[in-house]
Amino acid sequence: MSIESVAWHQMYQQANAPDEQRPFRAATARRILRFATPHKRRIAVFLLFSVISALLAVATPVLAGRVVNSIVGAAEPRVVVILAAAIGALAVADAGLGLVIRWLSARIGEGLILDLRRAVFDHVQRMPVAFFTRTRTGALVSRLNNDVIGAQRAFSDTLSGVVTNLVTLALTLGVMLTISWQITVLALLLLPVFVVPARRMGHRLAEMQREAARLNAAMSTQMTERFSAPGATLVKLFGRPEQESAEFAARAGRVRDIGVRTAMLQTVFVTSLTLVSALAVALVYGLGGWYALVGRLDAGAVVALSLLLTRLYAPLTALASARMEIMAALVSFERVFEVLDLKPLIEDAPDAVPVPDGPVRLELDGVHFGYPSADKVSLASLEEVATLDTRGGVEVLHDITLRAEPGQLVALVGSSGAGKSTIAQLVSRLYDVDSGSVRLNGVDVRRIGARSLRAAVGLVTQDGHLFHDTIRANLLLARPEADEAQLWDALRRARLGDLVESLADGLDTVVGERGYRLSGGERQRLTIARLLLKQPRLVILDEATASLDSTSEAAVQEALTEALEGRTALVIAHRLSTIRAADLIVVLEDGRIVEQGTHTELLAAEGRYAELYRTQFAEPAEVAA
Ligand SMILES: Nc1ncnc2c1ncn2[C@@H]1O[C@H](COP(=O)(O)OP(=O)(O)O)[C@@H](O)[C@H]1O
Ligand SMILES: [Mg+2]
Numbered sequence: 001m002s003i004e005s006v007a008w009h010q011m012y013q014q015a016n017a018p019d020e021q022r023p024f025r026a027a028t029a030r031r032i033l034r035f036a037t038p039h040k041r042r043i044a045v046f047l048l049f050s051v052i053s054a055l056l057a058v059a060t061p062v063l064a065g066r067v068v069n070s071i072v073g074a075a076e077p078r079v080v081v082i083l084a085a086a087i088g089a090l091a092v093a094d095a096g097l098g099l100v101i102r103w104l105s106a107r108i109g110e111g112l113i114l115d116l117r118r119a120v121f122d123h124v125q126r127m128p129v130a131f132f133t134r135t136r137t138g139a140l141v142s143r144l145n146n147d148v149i150g151a152q153r154a155f156s157d158t159l160s161g162v163v164t165n166l167v168t169l170a171l172t173l174g175v176m177l178t179i180s181w182q183i184t185v186l187a188l189l190l191l192p193v194f195v196v197p198a199r200r201m202g203h204r205l206a207e208m209q210r211e212a213a214r215l216n217a218a219m220s221t222q223m224t225e226r227f228s229a230p231g232a233t234l235v236k237l238f239g240r241p242e243q244e245s246a247e248f249a250a251r252a253g254r255v256r257d258i259g260v261r262t263a264m265l266q267t268v269f270v271t272s273l274t275l276v277s278a279l280a281v282a283l284v285y286g287l288g289g290w291y292a293l294v295g296r297l298d299a300g301a302v303v304a305l306s307l308l309l310t311r312l313y314a315p316l317t318a319l320a321s322a323r324m325e326i327m328a329a330l331v332s333f334e335r336v337f338e339v340l341d342l343k344p345l346i347e348d349a350p351d352a353v354p355v356p357d358g359p360v361r362l363e364l365d366g367v368h369f370g371y372p373s374a375d376k377v378s379l380a381s382l383e384e385v386a387t388l389d390t391r392g393g394v395e396v397l398h399d400i401t402l403r404a405e406p407g408q409l410v411a412l413v414g415s416s417g418a419g420k421s422t423i424a425q426l427v428s429r430l431y432d433v434d435s436g437s438v439r440l441n442g443v444d445v446r447r448i449g450a451r452s453l454r455a456a457v458g459l460v461t462q463d464g465h466l467f468h469d470t471i472r473a474n475l476l477l478a479r480p481e482a483d484e485a486q487l488w489d490a491l492r493r494a495r496l497g498d499l500v501e502s503l504a505d506g507l508d509t510v511v512g513e514r515g516y517r518l519s520g521g522e523r524q525r526l527t528i529a530r531l532l533l534k535q536p537r538l539v540i541l542d543e544a545t546a547s548l549d550s551t552s553e554a555a556v557q558e559a560l561t562e563a564l565e566g567r568t569a570l571v572i573a574h575r576l577s578t579i580r581a582a583d584l585i586v587v588l589e590d591g592r593i594v595e596q597g598t599h600t601e602l603l604a605a606e607g608r609y610a611e612l613y614r615t616q617f618a619e620p621a622e623v624a625a
Contacts, residue, residue, distance in 0.1 A: 032155070032333055035115055039108045046104040049097055050164040056094045057311060058171045063087050065304030072299045109156040116148045116336055126344045129430040130377040143339050150332035158326055165315035172315075176308050179301045183287050187280045187309055191316060197272070205265050212258045215251045222248060277313045281306050345377060346432055352449035355456040356441040359406030360538040360568045362427065366436035369426060370395040393434075396422055397591045400436070404584070409569045411579045413612060414588035420572045421461070423588075424542045427570065428459045440538065458536030460544040464527030466518075471500060472507040474526065478534035486533060493562065494529035495555040496522065520547040528556055532563050539569040546574065574616060585609065 036043065067083045069075075120143060124131075176184040225231045226244065235241065288302035370393030397419050404410040412420045425431050426438050429445045438445045445453060458478075466474050475487050482490075487507060491497045499522060503509045511518055511526070518526065524547050531539065541560070545553045557578065573579055580599045587595040587602070587609045594608050602609035 028330055028334055028337065031337060035112060036155070038115070039111055042104055042108050042111075046101060046108065047163055049101050049104070051167050053094060053097045053101060054164055054167040054171055056090050056097070057168060058175055058308070060087055060090055061304045061307035061311070062175065063090070064307055065300035065302075067300070068303045069298055069300030105156050109152045112155060113148055113152045116151060117144060120144050120148065120336060120339055123340050123342070123344075126347065127342065128344060128346045128377065129425070130345065130372050131342070134374055134377055140339075143335060147332050147335045151336055155333075161318055162326075165318045168311065169315040169319065172308050172312050176305060176312070179305055179308075180288070180291065180297060183284055183291070183305055186287065187283055187312075190276055190280050190283070191313070193276060201265055201269055205262060208258050208262055208265075212255055212262075215255050215258075219248065219251050219255075273313065273317065277310055280309055280313070284309055345372065346429065348449050349447050351447070352452075353443060353447055354452035355448055355537070356443060358441070359566070360440050360456060361406050361442070362404040362410075362538060362568055362570065363439040363442075364400050364402050364423070364426075364436070365439065367397055367400040367423075367426065367433045367438065368395055368435045369397040369422065369431065369433050371422075371431070395434070395591070397426075400591075400593060402584075402586050402593065402596070404568050404570060406568055407566055408583040409564060409571060409581060410584045410586060411582035412570065412572045412586050412588060413574075413579060413609065415612075417590075418588040419591040420588055421542050422591075424459060424461075424540045424570065424572060427538070427540060428457050429453055456536055457538045457540065458531045458534050459540040459542065460527050460531050462524075462543040462546045464524060464530075464544075466511050466523060466526060468510070470505075470508045470510050471526065474511065475507075475530055475533055478530040482533055490529040490533040493532050493559040494525045495552060495559060496525045496529055521549060521552050524548055525552070525556055528560065532559065535563075537567060539564055539567050539571075541569065541571045541573070543572055543574065576613075587612070 063083055063086055067080055067087075070079045070083065124140065124144075173184070222244070226235055226239075235244065284306045285302065288297055288305055291297040292299055292302050373393045376393075400419075400423065402410065412423060414420055422431075426433055427445070429438075429448075429450075432446060440448065440453075440456065467477070471491075472487065475490065476482060479486070484507075488497060491500050500506060500509070511523075524545065528544060545556055545560070548556060553575070557575075561581075571578060571582065579585060582599070585595075585597060585599060585602055586593055587607075589608060595602055595605065597605065597609075603613060
């Protein structure tokens with residue numbers, strides 16, 4: 001490595017050094033070693049080749065010294081040619097070795113990235129919904145990208161940096177000391193002149209780069225939020241574009257200023273490093289030349305010393321920052337491990353069973369539930385706020401007991417916030433109950449394997465999400481093996497057939513960000529088509545038709561009724577027609593069941609349902625009727 005590249009490298013490391021320097025932790029180191037184990041053979045070869053490369057680097061100046069001595073001593077021309085040829089051969093060998101070393105370090109480093117990424121992705125995917133409701137997506141993605149890369153970079157940099165630099169330094173110093181210890185010591189005395197101010201400069205630079213990173217993050221948050229379709233719409237309707245521009249310009253301007261100052265600082269750094277080593281070389285020539293004149297050294301030794309000296313400063317400065325590199329590596333690794341250490345609250349039991357065959361009976365038995373508090377499901381560092389609010393989860397469902405016999409349709413009604421959606425989420429096991437149980441055909445959902453539960457239970461919510469992908473891909477999610485005919489059948493039954501047929505790309509039309517290019521009703525019908533395709537044994541509809549206008553709702557309702565036939569269903573609805581068709585109506589208020597019965601029974605009881613019926617469900621014509 002040239003002095004310049006080492007200098008840049010050091011500046012880079014200092015700029016990226018972590019804010020807080022935590023004490024070295026043996027446990028972290030052991031875990032890192034575990035990630036390194038699969039690559040241990042490559043690492044061994046890499047280290048061996050690095051040492052050989054360092055040896056070659058020391059051999060060349062020594063040979064150059066021999067050349068000079070042969071010339072001065074008027075040796076046979078043959079000797080000079082052989083020495084020159086040896087230098088050439090070493091250069092070729094070093095170049096080849098360099099390629100292999102680079103390949104090895106890339107392979108090790110990228111391999112480590114792959115392993116860490118897969119581990120984090122797999123782990124995060126297993127986290128419960130509660131985790132995602134509390135976690136900033138950006139922070140999470142940054143763990144997957146920046147920290148994983150940071151960990152890898154620091155790992156391979158430390159590996160190659162520390163090891164090869166130590167070897168190079170020891171060899172170079174050793175050879176120089178044997179040639180002339182006095183000159184070597186003198187040349188080293190110049191080093192602190194450079195290293196001490198460089199460290200201070202490194203810290204200033206690090207501060208500036210951190211500020212730049214903060215500003216860049218703020219700018220990209222502003223951009224991703226404002227430049228998404230919903231964000232842009234909001235700004236057009238309510239925003240103040242001039243102020244947005246001013247804020248953006250202020251940040252971008254500050255980034256420019258930092259960029260200029262950084263460039264200057266870096267130049268000063270590299271220039272002074274080059275200057276110091278040039279001064280040291282001058283010293284060697286002066287002192288060495290004088291020694292040679294008085295006969296205490298030969299000419300070749302002076303040349304060898306000066307050449308060796310230029311190779312001494314690079315590893316010295318690099319090693320000076322090694323501690324910081326290692327700290328940075330540890331922090332990156334710890335940030336990744338922090339995510340890996342989060343315990344998924346909801347996991348398959350070791351003795352998981354499938355949902356017993358046949359139509360499903362759903363039972364909730366004395367269920368109490370509160371949404372888990374933040375400290376149970378997330379990391380402070382991944383949240384919007386710096387500290388987790390540690391308040392315990394407030395109970396939102398109290399002693400819920402209800403039962404849907406196979407093939408029955410049970411309607412849940414109640415005002416907003418009563419806990420209807422929460423029940424739907426407990427049945428699909430997006431959350432686990434605090435006490436009591438949710439059972440399918442007599443088996444507690446906590447004992448059922450996730451795959452079987454997913455196949456048996458289908459949930460459609462009001463804001464059914466679509467991936468930014470084709471209609472086909474979004475449908476196949478529900479049933480990967482479905483053929484073309486089944487896809488079209490589901491679309492037609494969800495009253496979407498005509499629309500999709502009219503699209504130029506048909507099933508291969510990409511639905512935009514969150515399915516943005518579809519209208520709310522169309523998006524809803526697509527999620528219903530997904531349900532029709534899946535044909536789960538237990539259907540849960542959480543206000544599934546709420547965003548449809550009454551005409552398309554009537555149409556989709558027909559399709560749903562068809563889909564619900566013979567299936568057990570839990571339906572959260574606000575339309576009288578659906579509710580009236582239910583075998584059982586459960587009225588929920590503030591997380592408690594206040595009434596249960598059929599439409600006629602409940603109306604006759606003149607309770608909460610009768611009140612809701614008059615104020616919310618009744619369609620004018622029906623009230624009159
Ligand atoms: N993710 C959540 N975290 C904490 N509390 C929640 C969450 N979702 C809903 N709640 C609370 O749980 C209660 C029941 O909500 P929900 O089941 O969505 O009501 P409904 O669907 O009947 O309108 C409400 O008080 C609501 O604020
Ligand atoms: Mg709801």
